[in-house]
Amino acid sequence: MTDPTPVRPVQEPDEITIAPDWRPMRLQPAWRNDFPVDGPQEQYVERREFMKFMVLTSLALAVGQIWIAVENVWRHARGQPEVRPVATLDQVPPGGVLTFAYPGPHDDCILIRPRDHALVAYSQKCTHLSCPVQPRVEEDVIRCPCHEGLFDLRSGRPIAGPPRRALPVVRVEIRGNQIVATGVEVRTL
Amino acid sequence: MTTDARRPFTRLQRTTVIQGMLAFCLILVVSQLWLLTASMNAYLGGDDSVVWPAAAASACCLLLNVGLLRYLYHLDRARS
Numbered sequence: 564m565t566d567p568t569p570v571r572p573v574q575e576p577d578e579i580t581i582a583p584d585w586r587p588m589r590l591q592p593a594w595r596n597d598f599p600v601d602g603p604q605e606q607y608v609e610r611r612e613f614m615k616f617m618v619l620t621s622l623a624l625a626v627g628q629i630w631i632a633v634e635n636v637w638r639h640a641r642g643q644p645e646v647r648p649v650a651t652l653d654q655v656p657p658g659g660v661l662t663f664a665y666p667g668p669h670d671d672c673i674l675i676r677p678r679d680h681a682l683v684a685y686s687q688k689c690t691h692l693s694c695p696v697q698p699r700v701e702e703d704v705i706r707c708p709c710h711e712g713l714f715d716l717r718s719g720r721p722i723a724g725p726p727r728r729a730l731p732v733v734r735v736e737i738r739g740n741q742i743v744a745t746g747v748e749v750r751t752l
Numbered sequence: 753m754t755t756d757a758r759r760p761f762t763r764l765q766r767t768t769v770i771q772g773m774l775a776f777c778l779i780l781v782v783s784q785l786w787l788l789t790a791s792m793n794a795y796l797g798g799d800d801s802v803v804w805p806a807a808a809a810s811a812c813c814l815l816l817n818v819g820l821l822r823y824l825y826h827l828d829r830a831r832s
Contacts, residue, residue, distance in 0.1 A: 603763045610770045614824060617777045621817040624784040628810040631788075631795050635803045690796070728797050751797030 648741040650674060655682070655742070660698050662687065665733055665744045672733050673698055673705075674742065677716060682742065684733035685719045691726040705730065719750075760830045769827065773820050780813040787813075 582591050583602040644666030655661045661674040671687040675698050685705070687695045694709035698716060705714040712724030719730035729750045736743050761769060791806035 601763075603767055607763065607767045607770060610767070610774055611824060611828075614770065614774050614777055615821065617774070617781050618817045618821045621777070621781050621784055621814050624781065624788050625807075625810045625814040627788050628784070628791065628807045631791055632803050632807040635795060635800045638800075728793070731798075749796065749798035751794060751799050 685730040
């Protein structure tokens with residue numbers, strides 16, 4: 564007399580297909596048996612590919628960091644810009660503003676002469692997203708029209724809006740009737 | 753009873769291992785992103801004292817991530 568129950572081979576856990584929704588295969592639609600996608604294996608592959616992408620991102624971030632370091636070396640190698648006259652005193656009356664380029668022809672700067680204060684000069688690039696800033700001498704502020712950033716006119720420090728760093732200062736001296744730019748000082752605050 | 757120390761991980765064990773590796777990798781990448789933004793802000797503000805230490809720290813994070821990636825390939829080879 565033979566045993567009516569068929570003997571089924573024992574399967575290793577990894578050989579059992581688990582559907583992506585984790586329900587038993589007998590509850591799955593018929594097509595799932597023809598195209599059995601294994602849920603845990605799919606999860607593993609997804610995470611593996613994501614991890615490869617994250618390592619690539621890590622490489623990109625490290626390259627960016629090294630690029631900053633290399634830029635820093637170049638900045639030191641360039642040294643301070645040349646000393647040169649940028650305007651005469653007659654061109655900037657008290658309460659007046661003058662734009663000039665320093666140190667390069669594309670580095671726009673603003674020279675401001677408040678009524679009760681010595682000359683001040685700043686880079687015209689907003690420290691937020693490099694929009695050209697506009698001085699308002701009567702309000703004692705420098706305004707960035709792009710995102711409503713405000714800087715203090717006398718110190719160049721940010722007082723409102725998105726900018727977090729102060730405007731770079733262009734050092735100026737008065738020599739006779741000449742206004743001479745002697746260097747640029749970038750600042751965190 | 754003896755166990756084979758070289759027995760490859762099961763499917764679920766591998767998934768758990770890779771989830772742990774992925775979590776560690778994500779922490780490292782977020783750290784690198786923070787380092788990049790902080791040192792870029794310092795560099796643009798004229799403070800260059802943090803530039804090289806930050807670059808070294810970021811390179812260390814990258815090396816750790818590459819080590820994890822190598823282990824991932826090792827896991828795949830052990831399975832096949």
